[in-house]
Structure formats: structure tokens, C-alpha cells
Amino acid sequence: MRLFLSLFSILFVLSCQEKTKIGPDFSQLETIPTKEQVGHLVLPDTIAKVSAPFNMPVFEKPKFPKRQINILDELGSSSEMATAAIQNAIDQLSTAGGGTVIIPKGDWKTGRIILKSNVNLHVEEGAVVHFSTNVKDYQPAVFNRVESIEVMSLGACIYANNQENIAITGKGKLIGPFGGEIKERAYTQPIETLVDLSKTAEERIHNGSQEDWIFPPKFISPINCKNVYIEGVSLENTAFWNIVPTYCDHVIIRGVYVNSYGIPRGDGIDVESSKNVLIEYCTLNTGDDCFTMKSGRGEDGLKVNKSTENVVVRYCLAQKGHGGITCGSETAGTIRNLYVHDCVFEGTVVGIRFKTRRPRGGGGEHLYYDRIRMNLEATCIKWDMLGTPAYVGELAERLPVREVNALTPFYRDISISNIIVENGTHFLKVYGIPESPLTNLTIDNVNATCYNLVIIHDAENVNIKNANIKTPDSIIELLGAKNISFNKVVFDLNKAALQKPDDVLFEDCSFK
Structure with a gap:
């Protein structure tokens, strides 16, 4: 009897194992946060431990000496231009060993502010800081990177170079200089036509005194800095990219709200050739890409050769913007x-x-995306590796196949898992480069409702598995694609017949 029961148990287990489960694991998807559970409005006081597929440092809030200077004590009135008072307070505290500069409640006007080591610029709740729209208030030129090319330019509204242990904190509001002379003189041509790359960075001076155009100042951009902390502030009306740590190490950005919707080049947070970065509980509503990784542009970026690496973005909300999370197009390092x-x-x-x-060079690798909810205007997951003729001329044409060189970029080894798509157009669009196809992409555990299925041009080793894709579309478009597979995928096509390309592997899939 015992032998019979044992054999029965074994046969029962084996029969259960033979029943293949098709589609996503909904128990994993049910815990993906909603928009009310992420972003600046739910910022916790403490920084939780970071867990990532690669080694990350321990992130802690910085500490500053107890010295304080309140700029109201220096000025006596918020009606005056506060640039000198703010800068003098920063310089004085940094020289003394550090402390906190307080911008209290009220409306304040200022030009460029330069942060110094061991200083916390604290913008109190109720404080509104208006940055000047006059070019002269951002001169002289400082070392900067514009669209990932090194120049001497107006820099940023809040700027720092070669400093350590700096912070911008508080619940106050910063209003950028998108207006007046800054807006009127903002450059409109591709940057490659304006900067002489044969000169050194120090010789590429574009400060608004010799040309009728300018590179507008970014909003907050430390460069060559260590231990950068930004928390709680709100940014509006930027003239260019909002928060841009460049060549920095150990950066924390948390609880920030950015609103640059409707502003061209109004990127939210751009991490430029920086490492060991934590971005959490931020809300971005932008005129361009929201959360963006960049690492240098073309030959200039290859010469600098500084990567963006070891970056974690968590518990953030992207609202309006060209891309929720974007890599590129500047990828040289x-x-x-x-x-x-x-x-x-x-x-x-x-x-x-x-x-x-x-012609951008470099690329992206070892990129991980997990537990993301999307309600989109267009494509859910997209590669655009060719660009447009307006910026790269005939190189935007897919053919002829070009010889691989130092400026040929790549994307490879990318994992996307546990995704909910509530609305979108194409589930996946890949426009790769024939001589450098997207390689090794895995998309796992997805529940998606979208209008179209998949376009894959010039990609190799793409596997979509454990997914439910609901769409009225029935077309999978391939061009120059190899080793494309769907495993345990439910295609909910409203009874349309899926047009299966011959060279795509469908394994344990369901069609309805």
C-alpha cells in the first residue's frame, strides 16, 4: 500500500510538472507600485539600503558643521539682488570649514551661484528664488559640458567645480531663467556646427560676448565633484537641462520635483559621465527626457572617455516627457x-x-529595469540607434552597412522584467544599426495592453518570455534580426491570426 501511494505521488507530481504555465506571474506584478506610492510626495526621512545587480556604495545623508548664515541678515531685504550676499556667505563658510547658507521664506533674485566644499545651500519652505534672465549674470565663462561636449560657457544657475561634500536642500522653489535675453539668444543649430572641436576645451569660449547666441545655463550642475546631495527642492522654468551631475562621484538626488513641461531641451535629471549615483522619490514633468543617462558625444566624448556607471533609480515618477528613463543619445564613454x-x-x-x-561612439551595457508601471502616449520600449539626417546626415540611413570603427556605438546585455503596461502604442520597437545590432535583450514577466506588437530591425538574441500582450495588432515586423524568440507568451489579439515570421521561435505560446 505504501509503495502504491509513493508511486501515485510521484506520478501526480510529474503530471503537474508537465502542465506548462503560460503568461506572467501576476503575483509578482501585483506589488508593483502605483503613481500614488512613488515620487516626491512620499519621500521618507531615511535612505534605505541599496540593493542592485552590481556593487554599490553605502549612501548616507551628508553632515555639515553647525555654522549658519541667513542671507536675510546679510541683505536686510529680499527686494535686492541677492547674488553677492549668497556667494559671500558660501565663500565665508567654506573657508571656515563648512556650514549652511539659509535662504529664508520670501522672494529672492539672483544670478549664478557657485557652491563650495562643505556647504549646504538650504532653501527654506516658502522661499522662492528667481534666477536672472540676463546673460551678464552668468559671466564669466566657466568649465562646462553642453550636450556632452566640453566648452567654456555660462555653466549653471547653481554651479560647482572640483568641490566635495556639497548640498542643496529644503522645500523651497527655484525658478529658472527661461525668458528674456536668455531665451531670446538660446542657440538653435546643432552643437557640432557651433563648437570648434580642434581646439582644447579651455579655448572653446562661448560666454555670450562674441556671438549673438548663447548656450543657456543649466539649472543645477556640479562638475568634477565628490559627495553631492540634492534633496527636496522644486525646480521650474529651466532654460536648459535641470539637474546634471557631470564627472561626479557619489551623488544622491532625492525628493526633487521638476516641472519643465513645454520647454525645449527641458530634460529632468541627466547623469553625465558620473558614477555611484542614487536617484529616489523624484517627480519629473519635463519638456524632454525625464531620467537620462549620458556619457559623452562623439570624438570629444571618446577623448574624455568617462563612463556613467553604478546608477540606481528607484521609487520615482515620470509624468510628461519624451522618455521615462532614457540612455543616450550621448554614449561615447x-x-x-x-x-x-x-x-x-x-x-x-x-x-x-x-x-x-x-558617430556617437561607446554605448550601453549591463542595464537592468525591474518592477515598472507604464501608462504612455506612445512606445513602451524603444531603441533608436540611427537618428535623423538633421543631426548626422547620411549616417542616419540604415544602408549601406558601414565599417565598424571607434565611433560605432552598441547596446547589449539588457534585462527588463516585471513590467505592467496599462496603455501604449508598440510594445517593442528596435531600430538598431546593421553593423552593430542590439544584442542580448531579455524581457520577462510582462502584462501589457497596447495597440501594436513588435518591430525589430537589426537585433540579435531577443527573448520575450512569460508575458501577456493584449493588442488588436497581429504583425511582428523583422528586418536584419536573428535569434528572436517568444517563450510562454499569451498573445491576446481579439481572435486575429498572428502573422508569424518563419525565423522566430514560438515556444509554449498561446494565441486567442
């Missing part, structure tokens, strides 16, 4: 070790976005 998890993209155009161009 390579973007690697990026982990984006527990984020919501609500109303963004593209969800997970990858860009580069034939």
Missing part, C-alpha cells in the same frame, strides 16, 4: 551598471528609451 526599479511612468511619450547615433 559607455553607460553601464544601471538599475531602475519600482518606478511609474504616467503620461510619458516613451517608457524605456535607448538612443545613440553612428
Whole structure:
């Protein structure tokens, strides 16, 4: 009898194992956060331990000496231009060993502010800081990177170079200089036509005194800095990219709200050739890409050769913007070790976005995306590796196949898992480069409702598994694609017949 029961148990287990479960594990998807559970409004007091698929440092809030200077004590009135008072307070505290400069409640006007080591610029709740729209208030030129090319330019509204242990904190509001002379003189041509790359960075001076155009100042941009902390502030009306750590090490950005919707080049947070970065509980509503990784542009970026690596983005909300989380298109120094998890993209155009161009160089690798909810205007996951003729001329044409060289970019080894798509157009669009196809992409555990299925041009080793894709579309479009497979995928096509390409592997899939 015992032998019979044992054999029965074995046969029962084997029969259960033979029943293949098709589609996603909904128990994993049910815990993905909603838009109310992420972003600046739910910022916790403490920084939780970071867990990532690669080694990350321990992130802690910085500490500053107890010295304080309140700029109201220096000025006596908020009606005056406060640039000198703020800068003098920063310089004085930094020289003394550090402390906190307090901008109290009220309306304040200022030009460029330069942060110094061991200083916390604290913008109190109720304080509104208006940055000047006059070019002269950002001169002289400082070392900067504009669209990932090194120049001497107006820099940033809040700028720092070669400083350590700096912070911008508080619940106050910063109003950028998108207006007046700054807006009227903002450059409109591709940057490659304006900067002489044969000169050194120090010789590429564009401060608004010799040309009728300018490179507008970014909003907050430390460069060559260590231990950078930004928390709680709100940014509006930027003239260019909002928060841009460049060549920095150990950066924390948390609880920030950015609103630059409707402003061209109004990127939210751009990590430029920086490492060991934590971005959490931020809300971005932008005129361009929301959360973006960059690492240098073309020959200039290859010469600098500084990667963006070891970056974690978590518990963030992307609202309006071209891309929720974007890599590129400036990729020369390579973007690697990026982990984006527990984020919501609500109303963004593209969800997970990858860009580069034939002459940009470098690329992206070891990129991980997990537990993301998307409600989008357009494509859910997209690669655009060719660009447009307006910027790269004939190199934007897919053919002829070009010879691989130092400026040929790549994307490879990318994992996307536990994704909910509430609305979108194409589930996946890949426009790779024939001589450098997207390689090794895995998309796992997805529940998606979208209008179209998949376009894959120039990609190899793409596996979509454990997914439910609901769409009225029945077309999978391939061009120059190899080793494309769907495993345990439910295609809910409203009874349309899926047009299966001959060279695609469908394993344990369901069609209805």
C-alpha cells in the first residue's frame, strides 16, 4: 500500500510538472507600485539600503558643521539682488570649514551661484528664488559640458567645480531663467556646427560676448565633484537641462520635483559621465527626457572617455516627457551598471528609451529595469540607434552597412522584467544599426495592453518570455534580426491570426 501511494505521488507530481504555465506571474506584478506610492510626495526621512545587480556604495545623508548664515541678515531685504550676499556667505563658510547658507521664506533674485566644499545651500519652505534672465549674470565663462561636449560657457544657475561634500536642500522653489535675453539668444543649430572641436576645451569660449547666441545655463550642475546631495527642492522654468551631475562621484538626488513641461531641451535629471549615483522619490514633468543617462558625444566624448556607471533609480515618477528613463543619445564613454526599479511612468511619450547615433561612439551595457508601471502616449520600449539626417546626415540611413570603427556605438546585455503596461502604442520597437545590432535583450514577466506588437530591425538574441500582450495588432515586423524568440507568451489579439515570421521561435505560446 505504501509503495502504491509513493508511486501515485510521484506520478501526480510529474503530471503537474508537465502542465506548462503560460503568461506572467501576476503575483509578482501585483506589488508593483502605483503613481500614488512613488515620487516626491512620499519621500521618507531615511535612505534605505541599496540593493542592485552590481556593487554599490553605502549612501548616507551628508553632515555639515553647525555654522549658519541667513542671507536675510546679510541683505536686510529680499527686494535686492541677492547674488553677492549668497556667494559671500558660501565663500565665508567654506573657508571656515563648512556650514549652511539659509535662504529664508520670501522672494529672492539672483544670478549664478557657485557652491563650495562643505556647504549646504538650504532653501527654506516658502522661499522662492528667481534666477536672472540676463546673460551678464552668468559671466564669466566657466568649465562646462553642453550636450556632452566640453566648452567654456555660462555653466549653471547653481554651479560647482572640483568641490566635495556639497548640498542643496529644503522645500523651497527655484525658478529658472527661461525668458528674456536668455531665451531670446538660446542657440538653435546643432552643437557640432557651433563648437570648434580642434581646439582644447579651455579655448572653446562661448560666454555670450562674441556671438549673438548663447548656450543657456543649466539649472543645477556640479562638475568634477565628490559627495553631492540634492534633496527636496522644486525646480521650474529651466532654460536648459535641470539637474546634471557631470564627472561626479557619489551623488544622491532625492525628493526633487521638476516641472519643465513645454520647454525645449527641458530634460529632468541627466547623469553625465558620473558614477555611484542614487536617484529616489523624484517627480519629473519635463519638456524632454525625464531620467537620462549620458556619457559623452562623439570624438570629444571618446577623448574624455568617462563612463556613467553604478546608477540606481528607484521609487520615482515620470509624468510628461519624451522618455521615462532614457540612455543616450550621448554614449561615447559607455553607460553601464544601471538599475531602475519600482518606478511609474504616467503620461510619458516613451517608457524605456535607448538612443545613440553612428558617430556617437561607446554605448550601453549591463542595464537592468525591474518592477515598472507604464501608462504612455506612445512606445513602451524603444531603441533608436540611427537618428535623423538633421543631426548626422547620411549616417542616419540604415544602408549601406558601414565599417565598424571607434565611433560605432552598441547596446547589449539588457534585462527588463516585471513590467505592467496599462496603455501604449508598440510594445517593442528596435531600430538598431546593421553593423552593430542590439544584442542580448531579455524581457520577462510582462502584462501589457497596447495597440501594436513588435518591430525589430537589426537585433540579435531577443527573448520575450512569460508575458501577456493584449493588442488588436497581429504583425511582428523583422528586418536584419536573428535569434528572436517568444517563450510562454499569451498573445491576446481579439481572435486575429498572428502573422508569424518563419525565423522566430514560438515556444509554449498561446494565441486567442
